[in-house]
Amino acid sequence: MRTLILMLVLSLSVPAQAFDFGNFDLEKAVKTVQKIKKANEDVSEPQEIELGGGIASNLLGAAPLLDNPEVQRYVNRIGRWIALQTERPDIPWTFGVLDDPDINAFAAPGGYVFITKGLLARMNNEAELAGVLAHEISHVLRKHHLMALKKGARSELFSDLANDAIKTHGGDPRLTKLVSAGTEIYARGLDKQDEFESDRMGVVLAARAGYDPYGLPAVLQTLQSINPGDSNLALMFKTHPSFDKRLALLSDEMTPALDAYERQPALDVRFAGVLGAKR
Amino acid sequence: MKRLIAACLAFGLVASAAAEEAVTLRSTEMKAKPYSDAQTLLTLPERSKVQVLQRRASWTQVKSGETSGWVKMLSLQLVRGTTQRRADNGLRSLFNVAQTGRGGGTVTTGVRGLSEEDLKNAKPNPQELEEAKLYAASKAEAKRFAMAGKLKAQQVDYLPGGER
Numbered sequence: 077m078r079t080l081i082l083m084l085v086l087s088l089s090v091p092a093q094a095f096d097f098g099n100f101d102l103e104k105a106v107k108t109v110q111k112i113k114k115a116n117e118d119v120s121e122p123q124e125i126e127l128g129g130g131i132a133s134n135l136l137g138a139a140p141l142l143d144n145p146e147v148q149r150y151v152n153r154i155g156r157w158i159a160l161q162t163e164r165p166d167i168p169w170t171f172g173v174l175d176d177p178d179i180n181a182f183a184a185p186g187g188y189v190f191i192t193k194g195l196l197a198r199m200n201n202e203a204e205l206a207g208v209l210a211h212e213i214s215h216v217l218r219k220h221h222l223m224a225l226k227k228g229a230r231s232e233l234f235s236d237l238a239n240d241a242i243k244t245h246g247g248d249p250r251l252t253k254l255v256s257a258g259t260e261i262y263a264r265g266l267d268k269q270d271e272f273e274s275d276r277m278g279v280v281l282a283a284r285a286g287y288d289p290y291g292l293p294a295v296l297q298t299l300q301s302i303n304p305g306d307s308n309l310a311l312m313f314k315t316h317p318s319f320d321k322r323l324a325l326l327s328d329e330m331t332p333a334l335d336a337y338e339r340q341p342a343l344d345v346r347f348a349g350v351l352g353a354k355r
Numbered sequence: 356m357k358r359l360i361a362a363c364l365a366f367g368l369v370a371s372a373a374a375e376e377a378v379t380l381r382s383t384e385m386k387a388k389p390y391s392d393a394q395t396l397l398t399l400p401e402r403s404k405v406q407v408l409q410r411r412a413s414w415t416q417v418k419s420g421e422t423s424g425w426v427k428m429l430s431l432q433l434v435r436g437t438t439q440r441r442a443d444n445g446l447r448s449l450f451n452v453a454q455t456g457r458g459g460g461t462v463t464t465g466v467r468g469l470s471e472e473d474l475k476n477a478k479p480n481p482q483e484l485e486e487a488k489l490y491a492a493s494k495a496e497a498k499r500f501a502m503a504g505k506l507k508a509q510q511v512d513y514l515p516g517g518e519r
Contacts, residue, residue: 129484136483138473148490156497161508165494172487178468188487194468202504203412255479263471276514286506290413293429301433308468320432327380327429329514335391337511338413343504 117238121186124222125168126244127237128186130255131221132170135190135262139176142193147173150350154202155189155209161284162217171209178308179299181208182262183215185222194308196351198298202343206285207292211278218277220270221261230257265315275322276329283337290338293326375407376434377417383431385424389414396424407433 119127141148148171155171169187173196181191189212191205199205215221226234233254236242242250275292283289300319302309316322379399386393389411397419399405405417405426414425492500501508 130479132487133479133481133484134477135474136487137480138477139469140480140483141487145490148487149492152490152492153497153500156492156494157501157506160494160497168488168491170487170491172490174469176468180469192468200410256477259477260475263474273516276516280511280513283511284509286501286504286508288412290428293413294410297428297431297433301435303435311469311471314471323429331427331429332391333514334511335413337509339390340412340507340509341505342412343506346504 117235119222119234119238121167123237123244124219125186127222127251127255127258128184128188130251131184131258132188132190134255134259135174135182135184135188136172138259139174139192142173142175144173146350147196151191151205151209154206155213158206158210158281158285159187159213161281162213164217167216169213178311179302180312181212183212183221184258185216185219187216189213189216195295198302199295199347200298200344201291202347203282203287203289203291203341204295205291205347206287207278207282207289208295210281210285211274211292213281214274214277215266215270218270218273220266220274221258223270224261224266225254225258228257228261230254233257262315263311268317271317272322272325275326279326279330279334283334283340286340288338288340288342289330289334291342293323293330296323296326377405377407377415377431378434379403379405379426379430380432381430383426385417385419385422385426386414387424389416389425393425396422399426404434405431407431 151173152169152171156169159165159167159169164187167187170189172188172190174190174192176192177194178192179194179198181189181195183189189209191208191212195208196205199208222234225231228234230253233242233250236250237244237254242248242254244251278292279289282291296319299309299312300323304313379401381401383399383401383403384395385397385399387396388394399419403419405419408416408418408423410416410428411425413428415428415431416423416425417431
């Protein structure tokens with residue numbers, strides 16, 4: 077019956093004269109249609125969290141957490157407070173500082189957000205940290221990494237997960253492959269438009285959380301002024317659009333819409349207190 | 356006495372010659388205070404070179420010739436190689452993050468961070484993930500933390516997309 081409907085649909089959508097039954101591979105056509113159908117499906121929230129947890133575990137395998145519980149708790153409080161101002165306040169948001177000298181930040185599906193100590197060490201106040209976390213939170217909100225996986229070389233595995241063909245518990249090797257593909261996205265980078273969108277959303281989330289919304293552009297301006305030959309910026313340069321472009325877009329978008337929030341606190345004293353507290 | 360003050364000022368000028376510099380990206384109003392509705396002191400043309408004195412939120416205090424005042428942060432581009440101070444907030448030694456080469460030269464850090472290869476070959480570390488989860492903050496904790504910092508939640512709409 078299904079096949080009949082499919083043939084009917086195909087015969088309607090293809091001009092009659094181009095329709096050659098002789099060479100028509102029905103089985104292949106059915107598979108293609110099924111593939112298209114699957115590719116349009118999305119993973120459930122529990123699946124997203126499971127997948128993201130795997131990717132976060134891999135990230136932590138590449139760079140461990142900074143051994144400073146006070147800083148880790150501080151970053152989590154800021155991050156969760158910002159997340160409470162978003163459309164996904166209830167997923168298990170987990171933030172962390174990686175013991176890595178590079179300048180970078182990472183978001184994984186399901187609410188995992190990490191920044192490197194190299195980036196943290198170049199910030200001047202809590203509003204700057206909030207701005208960077210808000211940018212990463214936006215990647216999670218908009219599911220940018222899931223979209224990249226869906227479009228990527230492992231799209232068939234993504235479909236299998238979406239169709240419950242992969243069990244997230246029990247060590248299915250296909251899930252491991254999908255997690256690896258998810259981790260590799262950090263080496264390649266997301267779509268430029270996804271980065272611009274996260275910048276645009278991040279400054280708004282910082283303002284919603286009561287911070288001076290100019291923290292994110294302030295960090296970008298600092299990074300822009302670092303020698304581009306600095307090896308600690310190499311991966312960031314490769315995987316993100318230029319600081320010049322990001323700042324130019326933010327400048328256009330934020331003014332005058334966010335001017336009303338420029339007197340909100342930046343909390344430089346609290347920031348310095350926490351980060352200077354433990355040696 | 357006057358002479359002493361003058362000498363000190365002169366010395367101060369020499370010392371601050373090594374300070375951060377920036378260039379205006381567009382024609383920019385210099386304000387007496389870091390607020391949009393503050394008095395305009397003068398208008399800096401595009402590509403004016405200024406000295407950066409300090410930053411406050413979206414405003415940067417700069418000096419141009421004899422006049423100092425506040426301009427919008429996003430109207431400035433910092434001059435590479437003059438920003439050593441800003442790029443090092445003192446936390447780098449705390450976190451054992453290597454110093455970057457001075458003066459914007461080609462010296463780079465010797466410490467290598469996460470590379471593409473590290474990410475491609477990453478192996479899971481579930482124990483570390485469990486530790487990360489231990490630090491997660493509850494909603495109540497996050498709200499208390501915000502209150503302690505006098506952070507007030509605001510209703511702000513997302514910005515319309517810029518250039519797509």
